[in-house]
Amino acid sequence: MSTLRDYFEDGPIPWTKQHILGLEYLSREEITLILDQAAEFSRLGELGITKHPLLSGVVVGNLFFEPSTRTRTSFGLAAKRLSADTVDFSPSGSSLSKGESFLDTARNIEAMGVSLMVVRHKTPGAPEFLSQRVASGVLNAGDGTHEHPTQGLLDLLTMRQECGSLEGKTVALVGDIRHSRVARSNIWGLTKLGAKVIVCGPATLIPPQIEKLGVEISYDFDAILPQVDCINLLRIQFERQRGAFFPSIHEYAHLFGMNRERLAKAREDVVILAPGPINRGVEITPEVADGAHSVILNQVSNGLAVRMACLYLLNRRQQQLLLQASTAEHV
Structure with a gap:
């Protein structure tokens, strides 16, 4: 044994x-x-x-x-x-x-x-x-x-299993960065393990001066897709928001949701993560959440x-x- x-x-x-x-x-x-x-x-x-x-x-x-x-x-x-x-x-x-x-x-x-x-x-x-x-x-x-921290650690473990060493890898954290404790743990862990981190989302959901944590900022999800090894789709924190940070759920999904069309623009071996619970049809469409690139259940x-x-x-x-x-x- x-x-x-x-x-x-x-x-x-x-x-x-x-x-x-x-x-x-x-x-x-x-x-x-x-x-x-x-x-x-x-x-x-x-x-x-x-x-x-x-x-x-x-x-x-x-x-x-x-x-x-x-x-x-x-x-x-x-x-x-x-x-x-x-x-x-x-x-x-x-x-x-x-x-x-x-x-x-x-x-x-x-x-x-x-x-x-x-x-x-x-x-x-x-x-x-x-x-x-x-x-x-x-x-x-x-x-x-x-x-x-344990959500950050399980995300790191999942990415390490899929990519090997995280040194030199590029990881996108997409969505509600402002209200996400998961984003902060991911940022600390990924940067310490040598990964490049891009935070992406509406300008209203990106905290001011977050680049001081060693990350890059993008407001255009489509533009960064070809360069990322892993995409971690963060849940919209409706319960923590105290204001209208974007015009509508439909617009958010259109600009920042991971769907079949965006998957086609990404790398062939891209890894897709999403800390639960996920809002299907908002951060991620069902066919992507249940598809071959998704490691949600591994998480x-x-x-x-x-x-x-x-x-x-x-x-x-x-x-x-x-x-x-x-x-x-x-x-």
């Missing part, structure tokens, strides 16, 4: 992070280590080895203060695949309605024996705020318009492997810190 290769030990650097709050805060080597460990979990999964005792006895708290289907389900399954116990929290029907604070809620859940917290919150910086006030390892599952599968890798690495770091504290007490 094939066994897990531990990139925590065998990787180019040791893993020293207690929290994963964003790809902005990870080095190229740390991102690569996560991707390599995720690829190993994926490899074992393809062999039918899906259950691992690596987090046996560990309790993972899934604290989702904002609605989620894919991310929440994926983290829950990732924890179970690693043999962890889980505590799930959602604000509906909780003590938050009675006036309990965000921090008190987290501390009470931590007191149940939780050592890893997966946190989604509508406020940018909420996971970082929590990481400074709890002993648990904190993993950001999306904080407002700031970052969504979902890779999300599980990435989240397993993140939980595994954070737990290893927690165990290191506990050992160091225990040793210090006996010195």
Whole structure:
């Protein structure tokens, strides 16, 4: 039986992070280590080895203060695949309605024996705020318009599988860049791995001065199609918008939607990604979403492997810190 290769030990650097709050805060080597460990979990999964005792006895708290289907389900399954116990929290029907604070809620859940917290919150910086006030390892599952690191990592893993090294590749992020935490995580991760990034969309949905993050800007999707290796189509964030950023859905789809005609203008081996949920007929037409160039379902599968890798690495770091504290007490 094939066994897990531990990139925590065998990787180019040791893993020293207690929290994963964003790809902005990870080095190229740390991102690569996560991707390599995720690829190993994926490899074992393809062999039918899906259950691992690596987090046996560990309790993972899934604290989702904002609605989620894919991310929440994926983290829950990732924890179970690693043999962890889980505590799930959602604000509906909780003590938050009675006036309990965000921090008190987290501390009470931590007191149940939780050592890893997966946190989604509508406020940018909420996971970082929590990481400074709890002993648990904190993993950001999306904080407002700031970052969504595991989505960025699963996108990177998917592109790496399709293209090999991302060094020198050109990736287009198309759509609602202004409101997208996925875009920010992608930008940080892709540029650190040596890819050229082009952000493309209506001028109203491109944040000012975003080129300072090392990206190029285009307002013409058709013009950049021949030069890109991967296209990541970002969902229009209707729930975060506070104004009319384009005249109509029809016009947006006409100018920035990925359809059969645009596919014909792109490279023959172009890779098309789209973080779910997708708005069919808006960012992407059904025949493209379900076509040969689409790796949307691969992204979902890779999300599980990435989240397993993140939980595994954070737990290893927690165990290191506990050992160091225990040793210090006996010195």
